[in-house]
Amino acid sequence: MDFASLTPTRRSILLGAATSAMVAVSGLSPAIGQSPEADRREANKAVVRRLIESVQRDGDFTLFEQLFAPDYVDRTPFGDVPPNRDGTRAIYQGFRSAFPDWRAVIHAQIAEGDLVTTHKTYLGTHRGEFLGIAPTGRETRFEVIDIMRVRDGQITDHWGVGDAAGLLRQLGAGN
Template identity: 60%
Template sequence: MNDNALSEAAKAVVRRNTEEVQSRGNFELFEELFADDFLDHTPQPNRSPDKEGARALYHVLRAAFPDFRAEIHWQTAEGDLVTTYKTYHGTHLGTFLGVAPTGRKIHFETVDAMRVRDGKISEHWGVANLFSLMQQLGADPAGTKP
């Protein structure tokens, strides 16, 4: 497989995760798309950096934002490493990071890099604008309220 074909195949795997697992809650597909030895180099707070931690995070997001979905703005790949810029959207109907449900519509941006090996997501690096999300939920992540 040449580099371009490898990149396109890797992008398709990451896109399926974004569209079908994250946006539609298809957790059976999660099991197929993530390698058993998956490693998250930037795990979210209170999450382990492995497949179980990623699965738990996806379930927490789906419970807190039942209509959670991602809008992919762009994707690029170099070989087996795929970078995606996207905006997540949802309605806050469950507790998230200690914040009780507010019913508010939210959105926040993320940039993810995922390595795809043998058709499975094997590594992840990511940055999410959780500061913006917490502000939208009425929390004070900067600790500036008296």
């Protein structure tokens, strides 16, 4: 059957029936609302976006205290900093000091259960000392994929993979 050759009325009836069948089979919620689980995933994604936009980019460390649970653990800590809130705060402050215009472009964010995965590119101009490297004035960019566990509106765990070697090459380390 050539779908395009059907009259508009027959095409509308077939599309409506197909859509109804897909909704019934998949168990999707009505379009007027989401499930509580979908709402929770969206809320968790919003927590991570607030971290990226308000803490990392804008330097709101009062918000940092609210977003990170007291028992937070960084499962892949950066360098020799402690794998807790103090260590993560120091990392963010170090990046902001070395790259005052530090910001992220979020490419994708996926939530499943209480985990939020974010693929992003960090951008910034090297204007302060970073890991013993004097300011170069160079524009930098590096890719990161983070997974954060969010419970009751707070980040409790972090796992991450980032192109630290690429960042250091951009700053002239190892050349």
